[in-house]
Amino acid sequence: MRLKALQQSFAASLQRQGDADLVPLIQQTYGLHPAQRLAVYRNNVVLNALGSLRDTFPVVVQLVGEDCFAGTAQRFILAHPPQQACLSAYGGRFATFLAEDPATCVLTYLPGVARLEWARNIAYYAPDAPILTVADLQTDSLDTLMLTPHPAFTLLLEDHPVYSIWQWHQQPSDTLLLSATGEGVAISRDAVGNVDMTLLSPVQTVFLQTLQSQPLAAALEAACAVDPALNVTEMLTLLLDGAFFQPGSSS
Numbered sequence: 001m002r003l004k005a006l007q008q009s010f011a012a013s014l015q016r017q018g019d020a021d022l023v024p025l026i027q028q029t030y031g032l033h034p035a036q037r038l039a040v041y042r043n044n045v046v047l048n049a050l051g052s053l054r055d056t057f058p059v060v061v062q063l064v065g066e067d068c069f070a071g072t073a074q075r076f077i078l079a080h081p082p083q084q085a086c087l088s089a090y091g092g093r094f095a096t097f098l099a100e101d102p103a104t105c106v107l108t109y110l111p112g113v114a115r116l117e118w119a120r121n122i123a124y125y126a127p128d129a130p131i132l133t134v135a136d137l138q139t140d141s142l143d144t145l146m147l148t149p150h151p152a153f154t155l156l157l158e159d160h161p162v163y164s165i166w167q168w169h170q171q172p173s174d175t176l177l178l179s180a181t182g183e184g185v186a187i188s189r190d191a192v193g194n195v196d197m198t199l200l201s202p203v204q205t206v207f208l209q210t211l212q213s214q215p216l217a218a219a220l221e222a223a224c225a226v227d228p229a230l231n232v233t234e235m236l237t238l239l240l241d242g243a244f245f246q247p248g249s250s251s
Helices: 003-014 034-056 058-064 066-079 094-100 110-125 162-168 202-211 216-226 232-241
Strands: 145-149 154-158 183-189 195-200 245-250
Touching: 034 058, 034 066, 034 110, 058 066, 058 110, 058 162, 066 094, 094 110, 110 154, 110 162, 110 183, 110 195, 145 216, 154 162, 154 202, 162 183, 162 195, 183 202, 195 202, 202 216, 202 232, 216 232
Parallel strands: none
Antiparallel strands: 145 245, 154 183, 183 195
């Protein structure tokens, strides 16, 4: 068997797609049948990926319980095995899987919590990049000034109060009061590497959402449409304090 075919067969075995091509090539040692030796590798792959998902989605684990999470995560791992050697990059499709898996699909808020935790993971591991400063806004061309989202920035617009759910699980109390509406959340990373989350008002959400694809002046105009009494200084303070964007350029 050529090396490429051997590697493909081994990868298929790790995904439980059959061992028939490999078993004849493996020696029986330490009293283990070749199929048992393959099972050891398969088990290690699943356990490593499961541990990574558990670390990335701790509140999801708390919401569904360890047993349910382990079963759901193992189904996810077999359906969507890691494609990169770095497991910190694994789990981007987990929220979608939770929305479709029979064991969790009834918990309609759960995918949103998973998206929030994945955004926190992105923020933590994102590459360093310049952060917007006051000097970057000192220009006469606000009508054309385009800003670039920082690699650590994610804007979530959820139908459920996922920020409130996540925050409660950091310091659980006897009661959890949730709004009946969704929440907008901005996730980023500060100058010293800490992941920050900002619960946004509707006008702040519109402002940051528009700013991802339109000039600063257009984003302020969109925010004014939501709140005619918009405080522009507060919007710019949000923009500068949040480390959401990099310096841009005039389009």
